[in-house]
Amino acid sequence: MEYYSNQINRLVEELSGLPGIGSKSAQRLAFHILNMPKENVEKLSSAIINARSNVRYCKECFTLTDEEICPICKNTNRNHKVIMVVENTRDLAAYEKTQKFEGVYHVLHGAISPMLGIGPSDIRLKELMQRLQQEVDEVIIATNSSLEGETTAMYISKLIKPTGIKVTRIASGVPVGGDLEYIDEVTLLRALEGRTEL
Amino acid sequence: MEYYSNQINRLVEELSGLPGIGSKSAQRLAFHILNMPKENVEKLSSAIINARSNVRYCKECFTLTDEEICPICKNTNRNHKVIMVVENTRDLAAYEKTQKFEGVYHVLHGAISPMLGIGPSDIRLKELMQRLQQEVDEVIIATNSSLEGETTAMYISKLIKPTGIKVTRIASGVPVGGDLEYIDEVTLLRALEGRTEL
Numbered sequence: 001m002e003y004y005s006n007q008i009n010r011l012v013e014e015l016s017g018l019p020g021i022g023s024k025s026a027q028r029l030a031f032h033i034l035n036m037p038k039e040n041v042e043k044l045s046s047a048i049i050n051a052r053s054n055v056r057y058c059k060e061c062f063t064l065t066d067e068e069i070c071p072i073c074k075n076t077n078r079n080h081k082v083i084m085v086v087e088n089t090r091d092l093a094a095y096e097k098t099q100k101f102e103g104v105y106h107v108l109h110g111a112i113s114p115m116l117g118i119g120p121s122d123i124r125l126k127e128l129m130q131r132l133q134q135e136v137d138e139v140i141i142a143t144n145s146s147l148e149g150e151t152t153a154m155y156i157s158k159l160i161k162p163t164g165i166k167v168t169r170i171a172s173g174v175p176v177g178g179d180l181e182y183i184d185e186v187t188l189l190r191a192l193e194g195r196t197e198l
Numbered sequence: 199m200e201y202y203s204n205q206i207n208r209l210v211e212e213l214s215g216l217p218g219i220g221s222k223s224a225q226r227l228a229f230h231i232l233n234m235p236k237e238n239v240e241k242l243s244s245a246i247i248n249a250r251s252n253v254r255y256c257k258e259c260f261t262l263t264d265e266e267i268c269p270i271c272k273n274t275n276r277n278h279k280v281i282m283v284v285e286n287t288r289d290l291a292a293y294e295k296t297q298k299f300e301g302v303y304h305v306l307h308g309a310i311s312p313m314l315g316i317g318p319s320d321i322r323l324k325e326l327m328q329r330l331q332q333e334v335d336e337v338i339i340a341t342n343s344s345l346e347g348e349t350t351a352m353y354i355s356k357l358i359k360p361t362g363i364k365v366t367r368i369a370s371g372v373p374v375g376g377d378l379e380y381i382d383e384v385t386l387l388r389a390l391e392g393r394t395e396l
Contacts, residue, residue: 034253
């Protein structure tokens with residue numbers, strides 16, 4: 001792209017390296033940034049660099065945080081004997097938004113995927129097993145309902161069962177507000193299998 | 199959002215201020231950035247700040263560039279007597295990609311819009327009229343085919359006509375590959391009005 005000057009090209013290139021941002025969106029974003037007040041651009045740029053340099057893993061649950069122990073693990077009002085296992089920090093945030101889960105989390109940072117060469121030792125499984133040496137009542141596996149998520153859930157449940165700790169899996173079925181007509185067969189079958197008595 | 203730590207929240211907030219990026223995309227982008235190698239994050243951050251601080255308007259055509267005169271205006275192989283008027287630098291880039299236009303450009307940085315309170319003095323019109331004091335053969339108006347773009351085109355043509363310089367407007371009609379069935383009535387009428395003999 002020689003139509004723009006060097007600095008603009010560099011910006012467009014850097015932006016289009018981000019996920020979900022193609023060359024058109026990158027151009028739109030670049031020109032928006034060029035027209036932003038200078039102090040806002042500085043804020044954006046420093047937010048990027050600060051977040052990346054200060055963020056680390058919580059020593060307890062391995063979520064991304066900027067403190068040694070994340071606010072959730074620090075909170076003594078939460079039930080530390082119920083651990084929900086999620087694939088990443090965004091999934092943790094999704095459950096936190098419900099404001100109903102009172103336990104704590106364990107973030108795996110991935111899921112087992114033979115296709116991508118991600119094995120059990122590449123995710124935070126060893127750390128989960130270490131946590132289970134303390135008193136734990138229940139481990140809720142909330143990995144995604146994908147092939148990788150299911151594989152990981154199966155693997156974890158097999159690992160934990162011998163310890164005698166209760167292991168559960170979040171329900172899979174028709175989403176609330178979902179129209180049966182537009183839902184795939186696998187989900188419909190899951191919903192049928194998981195039916196509960198009224 | 200208390201589910202994330204401060205620095206992550208700040209990053210998500212800054213990103214969601216960009217056009218076309220909602221809170222979900224901002225979260226996805228933020229976690230992508232947090233997982234990027236540190237040097238890539240530094241490159242992204244510095245590209246943003248450098249582009250914004252070094253970019254200025256070309257003294258000739260007012261496109262965004264990092265030199266005093268942009269590469270197009272500097273190029274003596276181009277026909278400086280044919281000026282294409284566009285609304286912004288992205289429109290200039292769109293025509294440059296065709297690699298067929300050999301003239302130079304004039305970037306207005308906006309279009310006349312009474313609705314948004316943008317008048318003729320808010321865009322680079324005075325600068326265009328100044329450029330026309332040199333020898334110019336033709337001014338091609340390539341503002342958008344929107345209400346604002348058309349208003350601007352009309353206004354410019356009325357301003358220039360008294361000087362005797364040829365003023366033209368890019369054609370409006372059915373886009374190449376467009377299916378008549380799906381094209382709006384206004385465009386179809388424009389295409390009919392603008393028909394040419396074969």
